[in-house]
Amino acid sequence: MANKYFLLRYARRYLISGVVIILIGPNYWLTPDQLAIRAEEITSSDNGRLSAPSPVVSEIRRSVNKPEISSRKHQPLPSMFFNEVSSPLWFIDEIDTEGDTGLHASVVYHSAMDAIFVSYYDATNQRLRLARSDGKGPEACGQDGTWGCWTLDSGADVGKFSSIALNPKTGGIGIAYHDATNVALKYLTIPNPHLLVYQKYTIDRGIQGVSTTGLYPSLKYNEDGIPFIAYYFENPSPGGADALILAYHSSASGNCLTGDLPDEWRCETIITGEGVGMFPSLAIVDGWEFHVAYYDRGNGDLWYATSVGEGNCGSYGTDWVCYPVTGAGSDVGKYASLFVDSSSNFHIAYYDVTNKKLMYAVKLSGAGGNCGVLGSAQCDEIDTMPADYHPLGISMVQDLDGYPMIAYQAATGSLNLARPLAALGLPVGAGNCGPGTLFNMWFCKTMDLHGTWINYRNGDFISLSLSPSGMAQIAYNGFITAQGGNLRVMYQRYQNHLPVVMKNH
Numbered sequence: 001m002a003n004k005y006f007l008l009r010y011a012r013r014y015l016i017s018g019v020v021i022i023l024i025g026p027n028y029w030l031t032p033d034q035l036a037i038r039a040e041e042i043t044s045s046d047n048g049r050l051s052a053p054s055p056v057v058s059e060i061r062r063s064v065n066k067p068e069i070s071s072r073k074h075q076p077l078p079s080m081f082f083n084e085v086s087s088p089l090w091f092i093d094e095i096d097t098e099g100d101t102g103l104h105a106s107v108v109y110h111s112a113m114d115a116i117f118v119s120y121y122d123a124t125n126q127r128l129r130l131a132r133s134d135g136k137g138p139e140a141c142g143q144d145g146t147w148g149c150w151t152l153d154s155g156a157d158v159g160k161f162s163s164i165a166l167n168p169k170t171g172g173i174g175i176a177y178h179d180a181t182n183v184a185l186k187y188l189t190i191p192n193p194h195l196l197v198y199q200k201y202t203i204d205r206g207i208q209g210v211s212t213t214g215l216y217p218s219l220k221y222n223e224d225g226i227p228f229i230a231y232y233f234e235n236p237s238p239g240g241a242d243a244l245i246l247a248y249h250s251s252a253s254g255n256c257l258t259g260d261l262p263d264e265w266r267c268e269t270i271i272t273g274e275g276v277g278m279f280p281s282l283a284i285v286d287g288w289e290f291h292v293a294y295y296d297r298g299n300g301d302l303w304y305a306t307s308v309g310e311g312n313c314g315s316y317g318t319d320w321v322c323y324p325v326t327g328a329g330s331d332v333g334k335y336a337s338l339f340v341d342s343s344s345n346f347h348i349a350y351y352d353v354t355n356k357k358l359m360y361a362v363k364l365s366g367a368g369g370n371c372g373v374l375g376s377a378q379c380d381e382i383d384t385m386p387a388d389y390h391p392l393g394i395s396m397v398q399d400l401d402g403y404p405m406i407a408y409q410a411a412t413g414s415l416n417l418a419r420p421l422a423a424l425g426l427p428v429g430a431g432n433c434g435p436g437t438l439f440n441m442w443f444c445k446t447m448d449l450h451g452t453w454i455n456y457r458n459g460d461f462i463s464l465s466l467s468p469s470g471m472a473q474i475a476y477n478g479f480i481t482a483q484g485g486n487l488r489v490m491y492q493r494y495q496n497h498l499p500v501v502m503k504n505h
Helices: 055-063
Strands: 003-007 019-023 028-030 041-043 089-096 103-110 115-122 127-132 139-141 147-153 158-166 173-179 184-190 199-205 212-221 227-234 243-249 265-272 276-285 289-296 301-306 321-324 332-340 346-352 357-363 377-384 394-398 404-409 415-420 442-448 460-466 472-481 484-496 499-504
Touching (some): 089 115, 089 147, 103 173, 115 173, 115 484, 127 173, 147 184, 199 212, 199 243, 199 265, 227 289, 265 276, 265 301, 301 346, 332 394, 346 394, 357 404, 377 415, 377 442, 404 460, 442 472, 442 484
Parallel strands (some): 103 158, 103 460, 127 158, 158 212, 212 276, 243 276, 276 332, 301 332
Antiparallel strands (some): 003 041, 019 499, 028 484, 103 115, 103 472, 115 127, 127 147, 139 147, 173 184, 212 227, 227 243, 243 265, 276 289, 301 321, 332 346, 346 357, 357 377, 394 404, 404 415, 415 442, 460 472, 472 484
8 A cells, every 4th residue: 555645735725535634844935936736746656656646636736847845944034015824925045245246137937947047247257147046057156055156258348237038938048138348239048947058149249439239138038939139229429329229030031240140130220319229128919019118318208119000110110119108307217117918008117317216107098197198108106216326226027917016226225116005905095105196006115125234225236027926036236335236136935834645545
């Protein structure tokens, strides 16, 4: 007779005859994406296979990507938004502390590997680095050496403005970044993250002393696994025009003539003008529908470009629609972060330089807004941010219920997270930030407090990502003093009393 054991979360939901449930203690931590149901089968015979899996076990197997339980006992931070016992807690890891590091951080969660990947810039050594929570890499780093760190590009000043993304088709990892030495846009791909193998290419190259390209890249893959990179081209020479450019892999018809793969990549100009295209944020909907939020430095405005509809800009003059989201009167639009909802309405978090505010803009289904073309959008003040004297961080994602989640640097120099009350299930009157006539309709919470006895700040170069099951990860430059800062990562995880289900078979 073989004994079958199953570790189940929420075992009480099921009525299973002949089952004994034993709680085995609280100090086991579910890793970020193992949320719904957890199962591990331990048997003493038949190679651990069930001759006839029950519907419950089949559901468990479908819902779990990687059925291990992490036993790392990291100290949890207080629950930031949730009061329920079953809600996720936040944790924080100090990943890389050697020199001035953790700048230009970008984070993505790999659900199949149950791992967090962070690209970042090491300013001390002027190199591109990668940290991963599964511990794989040439160097042990992070809390108790549980992370793996890896230098991906060096030998020149490389790695600023990194943007990391997961290829949904292959499971590979891609990183777009700036090569300051060669004034170029570079792209690095890790086809199989299980292996420490990668390829890197120059996609577009400027001219030393004349122009710089590849600034502020924003990398996304479409559902076919094709990489697209929105970036800023700067031409400060007299009469030169700056530009917002979209580069993408197209093996049949390349035109990025200054890069390493001129026949495989296309570089399409979306719009040109003095200071046009800074801080682009790219979103892709339904595979081939493109959206970009960006800053027009010449006019101090937030702009939006989309490939949907008969347009007024683009390489052929009509293949993109470009228009301002904000109007004259103040300098707004820096550090834009964009997502597009299922109705193709944009949501943009950005910085108001004039008033030192975190702002949030959303495209409306009709008119009646206070910004956009003919009142087609609503722009609201969310919270106060610091003066624009260092690289401020803003990053936004859409949660599983369609609400915005914004990580940003508060006026105090702390890392904060802002969410609408409706996203948290909080009543009217519980808000402390955001719009509202009588009551604020958002809740803003400090996640990593600035230093008091020691003067330091947190939250430069913020990057926020969400796992498929709704767990958040935030990478940022923290513990920033006059000597520099470190790479920090915050992430959510459940703490559970896991039962053992014993079944005699």
